[in-house]
Amino acid sequence: MEALRFSFKEKKLELCHLNVPQVTDPNNVLVKVAYSGICGTDLHIIAGEFPCNQFAEITLGHEFSGTVAEVGHDVISLKEGDKVTVDPNSGCKRCSFCHAGKPHFCKVGCVVNTLGIYKDGGWANYVLCPEEQVHLLPAGISLEQAVLTEPVSCMAHGWDLISPVCVGEKVLILGAGIIGTLWVCILHHQGHRNVFVSEPNTVRLELVRKLNTGYVLLTPDQLRKNRDADPCKYSFDVVIDCSGSPPAIEQAVTFLNPGGKLCIFGVSPPQSKIQITPFDIYRKEIKIFGVNINPFTFPKAMGLLGAMGNRYMNFNNLGIKLFPLNQYSDAIDQLKKGSIAKAVFKM
Structure with a gap:
């Protein structure tokens, strides 16, 4: 073989x-x-x-x-x-x-x-x-x-950790590789429509556009400029990092609304560091979730795959x-x- x-x-x-x-x-x-x-x-x-x-x-x-x-x-x-x-x-x-x-x-x-x-x-x-x-x-x-099934099972574990995420809450996905794209599918399948996706590679953004979700797709530069112009519109209840990029994660914390959740799903190099202001975590009651693989979530993943079907x-x-x-x-x-x-x- x-x-x-x-x-x-x-x-x-x-x-x-x-x-x-x-x-x-x-x-x-x-x-x-x-x-x-x-x-x-x-x-x-x-x-x-x-x-x-x-x-x-x-x-x-x-x-x-x-x-x-x-x-x-x-x-x-x-x-x-x-x-x-x-x-x-x-x-x-x-x-x-x-x-x-x-x-x-x-x-x-x-x-x-x-x-x-x-x-x-x-x-x-x-x-x-x-x-x-x-x-x-x-x-x-x-x-x-x-x-x-394996990547979706990891996402099912992440979903368990950050739930509840109520329909109508504003969600930002950082990174539009396959994991970010699968998060797009799961969120849209579950009724979420107020979702933004940030990705520096415009080819990948165009791939996400083919899913026809109506989500806001933009580069990190566009996100920063739009945030400066309209901080209310570009503040989020949930940020899901799929990039593993420490600078992106640092910036994401500043985008969170009070009571917001940061899901660190992407894998950063072990030696990477981020700087977060403890006062902001205290003041805004930010919750940070790490997601590590898939404990007992394979059946949930198969359920998601079956439910999403060929549409996604x-x-x-x-x-x-x-x-x-x-x-x-x-x-x-x-x-x-x-x-x-x-x-x-x-x-």
Whole structure:
């Protein structure tokens, strides 16, 4: 089989030919991958900016869907031929965080156990997965759409944290990559119409325009100028940062209305710093929410995907482009240039 392998030591990504993994653990499932996405985290890993397995080459890819090819003899919830999507994250199930329903804070499992970051993932024709992390797709969700389950599951967790967001409240989304675009879809689907999107890349803004939401789309420069001219109109009840840009986050705090919420969804480099005036947090009673992956939100994500359907989950309108695995360099280049919102490998 083909697999895209990454070496942290050499900072090298290359296409390899490997044997198909064998099901030796009775609780494992062999998934034949259909679609596998490139996440912004993957780009940070390849650049050496995000922690991953430093001791062995691994197959990257933590967003993927496919078909069950084989199951271990103790697997009871799945069978050969089932269409599935896979949650790459898991906890140890023993620590206080896992027992509190917060496996994303687990220091034994979670990130150090993640498929596609610490263990072999979905940038390959086949991948071994624990049964408990494999989710059967409901009718009406295609394998193509299901590749978005992992990012949408993270957003479902973010939505739980910042809720309630009442229809009519003014929302600002910072960044119109795929995550910002998916936030646009979820907000519009749930009835929100008073939404602004700020993105420096005008190509990405035009991609968002194809969703036909009627949202206000503008660059950061336009946002600043409009804010100076009309601070009342350009003040917000909720700001969702999908950019990971410290200067954008700093500015976003000043845009918040009293009682406002700041959702930090984008991943900034670990060494980044922001400056926020504590007096403003006190005076305006600002609430700041960090969003870290997807504890138990895969079922919610599949519910969202099914509900949004083709109206929102159309790859062409989302700016998602499909690539064969051997065109990984081109896929990464186009993603970095911002000419597409997301790249997905079609196996």
